Amino acid sequence: MARARSSSSSSSGWRYCNPSYYLKRPKRLALLFIAFVCVSLVVWDRQTLVSEHEVEISKLNEEAMKLRSLVEEYKSKHGDVVERHEDGDSSKKAALPVDPIDDERREKVKEAMLHAWSSYEKYAWGNDELQPQTRQGVNSFGGLGATLVDSLDTLYIMGLKEEFQRAREWVANTLDFDKDYEASVFETTIRVVGGLLSAYDLSEDKVFLEKARDIADRLLPAWNTPSGIPYNVINLARGNAHNPGWTGGNSILADSGTEQVEFIALSQRTGDPKYQQKAENVIAALNRTFPDDGLLPIYINPHSGASSYSAITFGAMGDSFYEYLLKVWIQGNKTAAVRPYREMWERSMKGFLTLIRRTTPSSFTYICEKNGHSLTDKMDELACFAPGMLAMGSFGYGPEESQKFLSLAEELAWTCYNFYQSTPTKLAGENYFFHSGQDMSVGTSWNILRPETVESLFYLWRLTGNKTYKEWGWNIFQAFEKNSRVESGYVGLKDVNSGVKDNMMQSFFLAETLKYLYLLFSPSSVISLDEWVFNTEAHPIRIVPRNDPMNLAKLDEQQKPTIKLRNRKAGRSRAGDH
Numbered sequence: 259m260a261r262a263r264s265s266s267s268s269s270s271g272w273r274y275c276n277p278s279y280y281l282k283r284p285k286r287l288a289l290l291f292i293a294f295v296c297v298s299l300v301v302w303d304r305q306t307l308v309s310e311h312e313v314e315i316s317k318l319n320e321e322a323m324k325l326r327s328l329v330e331e332y333k334s335k336h337g338d339v340v341e342r343h344e345d346g347d348s349s350k351k352a353a354l355p356v357d358p359i360d361d362e363r364r365e366k367v368k369e370a371m372l373h374a375w376s377s378y379e380k381y382a383w384g385n386d387e388l389q390p391q392t393r394q395g396v397n398s399f400g401g402l403g404a405t406l407v408d409s410l411d412t413l414y415i416m417g418l419k420e421e422f423q424r425a426r427e428w429v430a431n432t433l434d435f436d437k438d439y440e441a442s443v444f445e446t447t448i449r450v451v452g453g454l455l456s457a458y459d460l461s462e463d464k465v466f467l468e469k470a471r472d473i474a475d476r477l478l479p480a481w482n483t484p485s486g487i488p489y490n491v492i493n494l495a496r497g498n499a500h501n502p503g504w505t506g507g508n509s510i511l512a513d514s515g516t517e518q519v520e521f522i523a524l525s526q527r528t529g530d531p532k533y534q535q536k537a538e539n540v541i542a543a544l545n546r547t548f549p550d551d552g553l554l555p556i557y558i559n560p561h562s563g564a565s566s567y568s569a570i571t572f573g574a575m576g577d578s579f580y581e582y583l584l585k586v587w588i589q590g591n592k593t594a595a596v597r598p599y600r601e602m603w604e605r606s607m608k609g610f611l612t613l614i615r616r617t618t619p620s621s622f623t624y625i626c627e628k629n630g631h632s633l634t635d636k637m638d639e640l641a642c643f644a645p646g647m648l649a650m651g652s653f654g655y656g657p658e659e660s661q662k663f664l665s666l667a668e669e670l671a672w673t674c675y676n677f678y679q680s681t682p683t684k685l686a687g688e689n690y691f692f693h694s695g696q697d698m699s700v701g702t703s704w705n706i707l708r709p710e711t712v713e714s715l716f717y718l719w720r721l722t723g724n725k726t727y728k729e730w731g732w733n734i735f736q737a738f739e740k741n742s743r744v745e746s747g748y749v750g751l752k753d754v755n756s757g758v759k760d761n762m763m764q765s766f767f768l769a770e771t772l773k774y775l776y777l778l779f780s781p782s783s784v785i786s787l788d789e790w791v792f793n794t795e796a797h798p799i800r801i802v803p804r805n806d807p808m809n810l811a812k813l814d815e816q817q818k819p820t821i822k823l824r825n826r827k828a829g830r831s832r833a834g835d836h
């Protein structure tokens with residue numbers, strides 16, 4: 259019975275689907291038709307509304323972009339100067355008048371950039387670097403357009419719109435990473451990933467983000483090691499990674515610990531946590547056996563994650579590892595999630611103090627290198643990034659420590675400035691030795707247009723407001739103009755004593771040296787340190803809220819946390835919240 263009832267009720271349901279049912283009942287047919295028309299009208303109305311909103315939103319976005327670039331242009335011309343207060347509290351800001359000398363100097367630096375860029379455009383377009391004396395391009399980074407990508411944000415910040423647009427078209431249409439080339443993971447990250455991300459943050463043009471993701475995906479297999487410490491070289495087309503032969507199979511400290519800012523930013527902007535995880539695993543691995551003085555030798559075994567016997571230095575191969583401990587803390591809004599980075603950095607600063615010595619007779623402060631238990635009285639110009647780092651980091655300490663580190667930063671900047679002033683060309687050599695009673699003497703005597711000293715002068719000016727740093731920067735700029743400017747760009751010197759020129763315009767001259775000099779003479783609101791953090795190649799990355807509850811001490815390959823990433827627009831509105 260039950261079966262018969264259910265089959266009769268289901269057949270009665272099906273009759274509503276049969277057209278003949280309605281043909282026999284015209285009223286119902288009319289009702290059905292009216293219902294259909296009504297539903298169609300509602301759906302059509304919603305769809306039109308949505309597409310009208312989409313058009314409206316994209317128009318508003320365009321308007322917002324135009325307004326933003328007008329504001330930036332206005333700021334850089336008219337000031338709106340703001341300075342960080344002594345205690346580092348960005349909420350206490352004081353307006354300063356615009357200085358006409360600054361304006362003039364900034365224009366001179368912009369003109370230098372235009373000279374460097376137009377020479378590159380003319381003779382080396384799309385190549386990695388320009389050799390100005392022979393007027394030809396050279397592919398020192400595998401043909402990734404290193405100078406072009408490194409220059410994007412400098413062009414944007416200086417308001418060189420047409421130049422930026424031409425470079426953007428090259429990135430969109432010609433830049434190709436599918437190269438059978440053994441690339442340095444470090445150089446490619448800081449120049450190419452960093453350059454593209456910065457161009458994206460400034461312009462909001464998605465093409466830069468897509469390219470940044472493409473190259474980062476090619477670099478990522480380098481982190482597939484037992485310890486998570488990356489191999490430092492990878493073939494961009496094939497993905498096989500290894501370490502350079504001259505390190506005895508070891509990974510280099512700076513090369514392995516200077517991808518965090520870029521890869522965290524990439525995860526934040528793409529919503530894909532894998533980049534951040536790979537880069538942060540490195541710090542987690544190093545943190546497990548981090549020494550009390552926070553100083554790590556420059557070689558690390560990528561299999562065990564342990565340090566190999568080698569030098570400790572804030573110069574070549576060590577430098578930016580320490581820089582990024584601090585910068586990830588800043589990038590992470592100095593919140594609890596990034597506290598372990600600050601703790602590691604503060605530990606390293608304890609060790610840093612043990613490397614400090616002073617010369618006689620003039621009492622120049624310098625940073626020694628360390629081999630085993632003994633200190634070597636040698637300092638690379640590369641280590642001149644440290645005054646800027648100390649000045650930035652000093653604001654995270656209590657008043658007494660803060661003053662101590664800021665004073666040390668100022669002393670070291672004076673030494674670095676004297677690396678320049680002590681030579682006949684007024685340009686610094688690559689490294690210096692210190693001898694009792696004789697202050698400093700240049701060791702390796704070339705100058706390859708490096709930025710570290712002007713980088714520190716930029717930070718010290720921004721953070722102390724002391725105009726002396728601008729004067730020092732201006733003197734260094736004039737020495738570059740006098741010795742390094744040639745008809746087709748800028749070159750380094752083979753010897754800062756004789757002034758003999760080399761034949762290379764390093765991409766970091768356009769990415770860093772000229773950018774920091776330009777910003778040194780710009781109002782502090784242009785790329786405010788409250789809103790941006792510079793990667794080690796001077797590419798400003800916008801600070802957005804970091805929401806992942808990542809515990810660095812626990813993080814490793816086996817324990818991957820679920821990272822909740824906010825969408826970028828939501829993040830934007832709170833950028834700068836501390």
Ligand code: DMJ
Binds near residue numbers: 578640709795
């Ligand atoms: C740049 O590529 C970066 O600043 C890096 O951290 C160190 N070396 C050069 C500039 O000297």
